[in-house]
Amino acid sequence: MVEIGEKLKYFRERKGMSQKQIAELLHVTPQTISKWELNKSAPDYDQLIMLSKIYRKSIDALLGQAKxxxxxxxxxxxxxxxxxxxxxxxxxxxxxxxxxxx
Incomplete structure (x- = not known):
């Protein structure tokens, strides 16, 4: 099973964005983005919605649930x-x- 951190990193890299750029859009630190991508913590509901809009992917896709x-x-x-x-x-x-x- 793919963990959310792997998906977040994959979509960020496919978008050609840095952790710092994503952090600025979400008003969090780059360290927060790093923790998400390392599965040490996870974004909250509002942050998932924003990530979904940034990456133009469904929340299901971000969570690894979408085919x-x-x-x-x-x-x-x-x-x-x-x-x-x-x-x-x-x-x-x-x-x-x-x-x-x-």
Whole structure:
């Protein structure tokens, strides 16, 4: 079972934000965010709601209760770059396509 701290860290990193940035938005210390991510403490209800809005994820997803959807998978550009190729074309991180003729 995935603990909430792992999910919070995962979504924060996917959003490209630091613990300090999240802490500022929630009016807590970066140490508080660290404790959450290490499962030493947990956000309260109001903080979960704010995290849900920041990460654009349901509270169920933050708690590790939601099943991942295919649309969430496709919405992550990293997954598209790594996993999907059409006719031998790969998309680089810069958005350039590379095919067999390149």
């Amino acid at each position: 991942p959807s295919f649309l969430d998978y496709l919405a992550d550009p990293q997954n598209v770059r790594e996993k999907i190729a059409f006719n031998g074309i790969r998309i680089s991180e810069e958005g350039e396509s590379h095919g067999e003729d390149s």
